[in-house]
Amino acid sequence: xxxxxxxxxxxxxxGMPRPVPEADKLDAPYWEGTRAGELRVQRCRRCxxxxxxxxxxxxxxxxxxxxxxxxxxxxxxxxxxxxWHPVHPALKDRGPYVVVLVxxxxxxxxxxxxxxxxxxxQPVQIGxxxxxxxxxxEDATPPYTLVQWKRSTR
Amino acid sequence: MLPxxxxxxxxxxxxxxxxxxxxxxxxxxxxxxxxFTLALKAILTACEDAGIDPRRVDGFASYSNDxxxxxxIAAALGLPELRFSNMQWGGGGGGGxxAVGNAAAAIAAGYADCVVVFRALAQGQFQRFGSAPPGGxxxxxxxxxxxxxxxxxxxxxxxxxxRFMHDHRVKQEAQRAIALASYHHAQANPRAVMHGxxxxxxxxxxxxxxxxxxRLYDCCMENDGAAALVxxxxxRARDMRRRPAYLLGVxxxxxxxxxxxxxxxxxxxxxxxxxxxxxxxxxxxxxxxDVSVVQSYENFTxxxxxxxxxxxxFAPEEANEFLTFDNLIAPRGRLPLNTSGGNLAExxxxxxELQIEAVRQMRGESTSQVKGARVGLVISGPMVTPVSSxxxxxxxxx
Numbered sequence: 157x158x159x160x161x162x163x164x165x166x167x168x169x170x171g172m173p174r175p176v177p178e179a180d181k182l183d184a185p186y187w188e189g190t191r192a193g194e195l196r197v198q199r200c201r202r203c204x205x206x207x208x209x210x211x212x213x214x215x216x217x218x219x220x221x222x223x224x225x226x227x228x229x230x231x232x233x234x235x236x237x238x239x240w241h242p243v244h245p246a247l248k249d250r251g252p253y254v255v256v257l258v259x260x261x262x263x264x265x266x267x268x269x270x271x272x273x274x275x276x277x278q279p280v281q282i283g284x285x286x287x288x289x290x291x292x293x294e295d296a297t298p299p300y301t302l303v304q305w306k307r308s309t310r
Numbered sequence: 311m312l313p314x315x316x317x318x319x320x321x322x323x324x325x326x327x328x329x330x331x332x333x334x335x336x337x338x339x340x341x342x343x344x345x346f347t348l349a350l351k352a353i354l355t356a357c358e359d360a361g362i363d364p365r366r367v368d369g370f371a372s373y374s375n376d377x378x379x380x381x382x383i384a385a386a387l388g389l390p391e392l393r394f395s396n397m398q399w400g401g402g403g404g405g406g407x408x409a410v411g412n413a414a415a416a417i418a419a420g421y422a423d424c425v426v427v428f429r430a431l432a433q434g435q436f437q438r439f440g441s442a443p444p445g446g447x448x449x450x451x452x453x454x455x456x457x458x459x460x461x462x463x464x465x466x467x468x469x470x471x472x473r474f475m476h477d478h479r480v481k482q483e484a485q486r487a488i489a490l491a492s493y494h495h496a497q498a499n500p501r502a503v504m505h506g507x508x509x510x511x512x513x514x515x516x517x518x519x520x521x522x523x524x525r526l527y528d529c530c531m532e533n534d535g536a537a538a539l540v541x542x543x544x545x546r547a548r549d550m551r552r553r554p555a556y557l558l559g560v561x562x563x564x565x566x567x568x569x570x571x572x573x574x575x576x577x578x579x580x581x582x583x584x585x586x587x588x589x590x591x592x593x594x595x596x597x598x599x600d601v602s603v604v605q606s607y608e609n610f611t612x613x614x615x616x617x618x619x620x621x622x623x624f625a626p627e628e629a630n631e632f633l634t635f636d637n638l639i640a641p642r643g644r645l646p647l648n649t650s651g652g653n654l655a656e657x658x659x660x661x662x663e664l665q666i667e668a669v670r671q672m673r674g675e676s677t678s679q680v681k682g683a684r685v686g687l688v689i690s691g692p693m694v695t696p697v698s699s700x701x702x703x704x705x706x707x708x
Contacts, residue, residue, distance in 0.1 A: 168459050174446055175453035183453070209454065209571025235476070235578070237468035238522040243440060243461050252519075255460050257469050257573050267574050271458050282476050302457055 166291060167271040167304050168253060171246030174296050183210045185224040190301040193290050194226040197266055206264030227263035229288030230308065234259040234267055236280045252276045256305050258286055273306040285310055320593050323708045325414035326547035326554035329360025329540030330666045335503050335657035339434025341534035349378040349430035350386060352536035360540040361551040362424065367540070369394030369422035371413040373405025374660055378430050394422035398562075398698075402463065403607045403653075403661035404582075404691030408698035410665060411560030413541050423542065429662040430536035438532055439463060454572040463609055464529055467693045468521045471612030474579035475523060478626035482523065484633040485611040486514050488647065489527040489654055491638035492608065496651025499677040503533060504655035511635075528611040530653035537662040539669065544708075555672035555702045558685070559594030561586045562698035569695050581616035581692035586699065591622070594701045598622040601701075602683035603646045603671050605664035606692075608653045613692030618645075621689065621699065640678035649678040664688050668702050 177184035189196035198207040200214035201221040213220050235257045242248045254272040259265050272280065273289055286305040293300050331352045341348060357364040364387055370380035371394070380395035394416040398405030413425035433439070440462050448456045460466065474480065493509035496502035509527060517526040547554035564582040568575045577584055591597060598621060606614045615629055623645060624632040640646040650656040650667035657663050668686040670676040684707050689699045
């Protein structure tokens, strides 16, 4: 998965674009959550609707009263793709990798994006259960943590 | 209704395309002239085609953040006055039909009399669509996708199509038929970048994956060039030298929460037309069975597939049966598709070459002409938001 000996085991090579919170801090609690090993999404304090991606207002009841809650880091594959053509310099000669869109049944079926851990040419099944794997990038400036996904049995 | 207030809120039959113009089409980065020059040449060619003095143009409409500012164009061409300038929101090719609709609305409302819709691209002079933008950090939507290698348009849309194909058991051959039809039509079209480069089913099957479920030939080209259309009112169109192609309807937009960040659109496996297409048919007073020929924006063939479903040509479960090479080719296919070669094989003029081809079909001048074509559908930019589509008709459809 990674190249240099002793380098952290990332699904994709170092040098990929680094995520930073938005200037208005809308999604900052999400990125703070991943650093703490938590998968956080928004939930409306008034109508209790889960919401993801983040927004300043609840799309269901229109209250400006969103809170951030840690949700169960497990779900099922809603869709997927296997990318072969490298479009970023860091991916050159890397070979294929799998991106999954994961639905979280325990959080209102909101969806999360990540890479599927493991063999990049493994068969992928829509509906398969997966659980989150937190991937800290401590060597980045500033450090950040991605959320990857691996197959699970439940 | 208040006395004296008219409520004819439709564009049907009020405006026509009377001129079309294109520069030669080039492989990306190969345009010998600056992008702005390409834009001007396409506009002047369209005016010449219409038989209109360019100084009578008084408005412009474009889409996808076209870099060529109408005020600069108006100054460059010495226009006596500029009365309308309009940019459709949104990226990709979703604004192609909307830009025509916006231009037509301006004419119908009396804001302007002669509006040019244009698009110019010289990607060698700017950044390509299919490559990652420079810069080390990303935020917002990109923060949720780019670090996972979900970057290019092909990567952004593949999971929508994957889910659709899964839900409805659509086979790869359905996408293949769309690619083969485009390449087939390009062989008859000397303007096409892929003219003289036919595609076989075997070559398609042997082509590399870009991102599953898209092979190389499921993906559009990137090109340099410019295209333009001249629109005037239907009354004026009757006195012009070219046979007018009348606008019968236009619709734009997307469905409920389509842009929910991080691929959270509730109607995910969609080309974004589920709510848009019904408005188009209602305005035009037409149904899919009335359509002679379709030009459907191919960023990726899977987007065409879903666009045709959402415009009502067949049910998702009929996709494998309907999408065959024989059904999609002019002159006698059930639904001739992308008769110039389109984005896959004529030129990726950000889809505006599709509007131009639809006009040619209404004039009877396509290189893959559908005999007796009366109604042409153009579908712009599947899977982005907003998307748009439009219907053109010959005079006898009014």
